[in-house]
Structure formats: C-alpha cells, structure tokens
Amino acid sequence: MLVIIAIASVIANTGWRVVMNNFAVDTVGMTGADVGILQSVREIPGLLSFTVLFLLFIASEQKVAVLSVATLGLGVAVTGYLPSIYGFYFSTTIMSIGFHYLEAVNKSLSTQLLATEDFSESMGKIRSAASFFSMVTFLGIMVASYLFNVSDRAIFFTCGAICFSLAVYLITFRDTHTEVKQHTKLIVRREYTTYYILTFLSGARRQIFVAFAGLLMVTKFGYTIPMMAALFMISSLATTVALPYVGRFIDRIGERRALIIEYAALVLVFLSYAFVDDHYAAAALYVIDSIIFSFAIALNTYFKKTIREDEVASTASLSFTINHVAAVFLPFLLGIIWMSGYQWVFLTGSLIALTSLLVSLTIGTKWHQRINGFEELQKQ
Template identity: 90%
Template sequence: MLVIIAIASVIANTGWRVVMNNFAVDTVGMTGADVGALQSVREIPGLLSFTVLFLLFIASEQRVAVLSVATLGLGVAVTGYLPSIYGFYFSTTIMSIGFHYLEAVNKSLSTQLLATENFSESMGKIRSAASFFSMVTFLGIMVASYLFDVSDKVIFFTCGLICFSLAAYLVTFQDTSTEVKQHTKLIIRREYTTYYILTFLSGARRQIFVAFAGLLMVTKFQYSISMMAALFMVSSLAATLALPYVGRFIDRVGERLALIIEYAALVLVFLSYAFVDDHYAAAGLYVIDSIIFSFALALNTYFKKTIREDEVASTASLSFTINHIAAVFLPFLLGIIWMSGYQWVFVTGSVIALISLFVSLTMGTQLHQWINGFDRLQKQ
C-alpha cells in the first residue's frame, strides 16, 4: 500500500514538475515573479495541512490517503485545460491540496507501520521504488515530447489520470488499523522544538530547489521539455540507486551525523548554483542536489524516535504546517529578488542550509536539551 501510494504521487508530481516551467513560460507567459507567486499559492494548502485532523474524525488515515491521491491526480489532469495565470493557480491549488494532505497522513502511516530498527532502510526502499517510476515517467515524457511532439496538455492529463486510477485501485485495499489510537487534536510540545526548527528550515530551503533550480535551467540555459525530462530522469536514477544505501547509512551512523552531512553539502551546492555558467555543471549540481535530498530520511528517523506513539498523526500534520510557513511567502519574495539577480536566491538557500547545519550540530548536546526544554534528559 505504501509503495503504491508513493508511486501514484510521484507520477503525478513528476509530470507536473517536468512541464510546469515550460508551460508557465511558453504557454501562460508567466515571469519569474509570477512563478514565485504560483509556488506560494501551491504551498498554502501545505500551511493548512493540520486541518487533515478534521478528516480523521470521520475517516481512517488510509482512506484519507486514498482520497488525497485521487485529488492530486485530478488537479494535475486538468492543468493543461486551464492555460491562464488564474487557471494555473486554480489547478495548482487542487493538486496541492491532494499532495499535502497525502504527505501528512502518509508520513503518519509510515511512522506507525514500519519498524524503528530499520526505519530509514525501509523508507529508502519505498522511495527508491517511487524514484524508479519517476524515472520511467521522465523517460516517457522525454520520448513523447522529443519524438512525437506531444503537448504539455496531454502530459498533464496522462500523469494525472494514472495517479487517479491508482487511487481507485487503492480503494480495494483492506483498511489497515494500528494498535495505538491516534490523537485527533493539535498537540505542541517543547520537547519537539528541535524537530520543529529543522522542519521549518527544511521547508524554506526545499522551496528554493523546487521553485528555482528548474527555472534556472529553463531561463538561463534554455532547457526544452525533453531536456528537462532527461535531467529529471538522470537525477531520479541517481536517487533510485542511492536511496537504499543512504537509508542503511542513516540507520548505521545515526540521524545527527547524516543531517550534518546533508546540510554541509547543501551549503556548497546552493553557492555553486549562484555562480555556475556551464549548463552541464548546472545539471550536475541538480543531480547532486537530488542525491543529497535522500538524506532527508534522517529527519524522518529523528521524528520516529522522538514523537510519542499516540501523537504521530497530530505531530505529522502539524509538522507539515510548520514546513510550509516559509514556503508560502518565500517563493513570492524570492521571485521578486530573482528579477534583479537570480544569484541572491541561491545565496539565500546556502544561508538557510548553514543555519540548519548549526542546529543539527547541537543535537545530543546540552544546548539541544536547553532548546527542547526537556529537563528529564538533563537530569540523566
């Protein structure tokens, strides 16, 4: 079930990501500021993802996940039929509601159903399977675009339809219940402070990659749809191969060291984005960025070890809200900054990664205990 959910989500999101920049620039006629605004609109449902708790009053997490997959597919499928700025905003909002509600409940389901001792490895295998189908989607889009000149409307519709069909198949699965009854109210604890901070910073720097790394390829290096598909396919292949090994590495060395490695590498990658002039080097940075993103499994492992068993669903939905606080306003502001100098967008990303590095260095120290206000650890 978790694998099929991941595959459905990645097919819809892959189709949207590959085409959206070309669709925005070539079909809709959007500027960098417009794309930044679009990304902010896309993240508003993420900011409100804590409201998924209301759905849990009337349906199980598994049923909410299936409904979210269907909504994601529907939003992507209709995108090409609304070729205007406000039409793009509308379809993006629909797909975003499905995506963010899905991520909130899927994180909770994964945390409850997968064992702690090999959690990162299991998550790595699930994401590796998803990355493989993402790569297949990239290849399909590249062939369809390059050889058959398929329109962006068809690509949006096909990827959305596949996602929606998989949601229909998931309806046939027996509902899976967990032994621990989950709270359906919003819970905030001081002992989760470090997780909240890292989640907030993760949302901020992730938006710079999602919103502007692809835009850099299209606007500065004139990548076509087929070239973007090829780039995404290569980065997806790299992630597919790396994820199982990254998961085992995190289980072996611990989430603290893994997060330190991730954030230190991101500082260098973002700075390189700001000053790269060769499109091959830029593509290489994109692939490296995708591999580094695999280390985000470490934050999920930290979540698994830190959150109380009956507060997983509540904290997962809250974490997505925290993750998207910066994501709502940051793309819009950086879109404006982009117009006067794209380099500053990526310099901002390196600063955010550097702050994340400093926070991860405090994990397991006296400062970490002070930040969390977790006096029991201090006494021990």
C-alpha cells in the same frame, strides 16, 4: 500500500514538475515573479495541513490518503485545460491540496507501520521504488515529446489520470489499523522544538530547489521540455540507486551525523548554483542536489525516535504546516529578488542550509536538552 501511494504521487508530481516551467513561460506567459506567486499558492494548502486532523474524525488515515491521491491526480489532469494565469493557480491549488494532505497522513502511516530498527532502510526502499517510476515517467515524457511532439496538456492529463487510477485501485485494499490510537487534536510540545526548527528550515530550503533550480535551467540555460525530462530522469536514476544505500547508511551512523552531512553539502551546492555558468555543471549540481534530498530520511528517523506513539498523526500534520510557513511567502519574495539577480536566491539557500547545519550540531548536546526542555521533564 505505502509503495503504491508513493508511486502514484511521484507520477503525478513528476509530470507536473517536468512541464510546469515551460508551460508557465511558453504557454501561459508568466514571469519569474508570476512563477514565485504560483509556488506560494501551491504551498498554501501545505500551511493548512493541520486541518487534515478534521478528516480523521470521520475517516481513517488510510481512507484520507486514498482520497488525497485521487485529488492530486485530478488537479494535475486538468492543468493543461486551464492555460491562463488564474487557471494555473486554480489547478495548482487542487493538486496541492491532494499532495499535502497525502504527505501528512502518509508520513504518519509510515512512522506507525515501519519498524524502528530498520526504518531508514525501509523508507529508502519505498522512495527508491517511487524514484524508479519517476524515472520511467521522465523517460515516457522524453519519448512522447521527441517522437510524437505531444502537447503540455496531454502530459498533464496522462500523469494525472494514472495517479487517479491508482487511487481507485487503492480502494480495494483493506483498512490497516495501527496498534496505537492516534490523537485527533493539535498538540505542540517543547520537547519537539529541534524537530520543529529543522522542519521549518527544511521547508524553506526545499522551496528554493523546487521553485528556482528548474527555473534556472529554463531561463539561463534554455532547457526545453525534453532536456528537462532528461535531467529529471538522470536525477531519478541516481536517486533510485542511492536511496537504499543512503537508508542503510543513516541507520548505521545515526540521524545526527546524517543531518550534518546533508546540510554541509547543501551549503556548497547552493553556493555553486549562484555562480555556475556551464549548463553541464548546473545539471550536475541538480543531480547532486537530488541525491542529497535522500538524506531527508534522517529527519524522518529523528521524528520517529522523538515523537510519542499516540501523537504521530497530530505532529505529522502540524510538521507539514510548520514546513510550509516559509514556503508560502518565500517563493513570492524570492521571485521578486530573482528579477534583480538570481544569484541572491541561491545565496539565501546557502544561508538557510548553514543555519540547519548549526541546529543539527546541537543534537545530543546540553544545548539540545535545554532547547527542548528535557531538563525540566527529568525534574518532573
């Protein structure tokens, strides 16, 4: 079930990501500022992810996940039929609602259903399977673009329809009941402070990569849809191979060291983005950045080891809201900054990564205990 959910999500998102920059620039006629607004619109449902708790009053997490997969597929499928700025905003909002609700409940389900001792490895295998189908999607788009010159509309529709079809198939799965009954109210605890901070910074960093790394390839280096598909396919291939090893590596060295490695590498990658002039070097940075994304499993592992068993669903939904606080306003602001010089966007990313590194260094120290209020808990 978790594998199929991951595959459905990645097919829809891959199709959208490959085409969206070219669709935005060539078909809709959007500027960098418009794309920034689009990305902010896309993240508004993420900011409201905590509202998924209301759905859990009337349906199980699994049913909400299936409904979210269907909504994601529908939003992507109709995108090409709305070739205007506001039409693009509308379809993006629909797909975003499905995506972010899905991510919230899927994270909760994964945390509850997968064993702690090999959690990172299991997540690595699930994400590796998803990455493989992402690569297949990229390859399909490349072949369709080169050999058959298919339209943006056809790519959006096909990827969205496959996602929706998988949602229909998921309906046939019996409902999986977890052992611990989850709270359906919003819970905020001081002992989760470090996780909240890293989640917030992760959302800010992710937006810079998702919104502007691909845009850099299109606007500065003139990448076409087939070229972007090839880049994404290579990234997916590298990620597919790396993810199982990354998962086992995290289980072996621990989430603290893995987070330190991730954020230190990100500082260097964002600095390189700011000053790269060769399109092959820029493509290499994109692939490296995608592999570094694999280390995000470490934050999920930290989440599983930190969160109380009956607060997984509540904290997962809240974490997605926190993750998207910066994501709502940051793309818009950086889209405006982009017009003055794209370098400043990636320098901002390096600063965010550096802040994350400093926070991760406190894990397991007295500062960590003080920030998260563990000393007060021990006294109680």
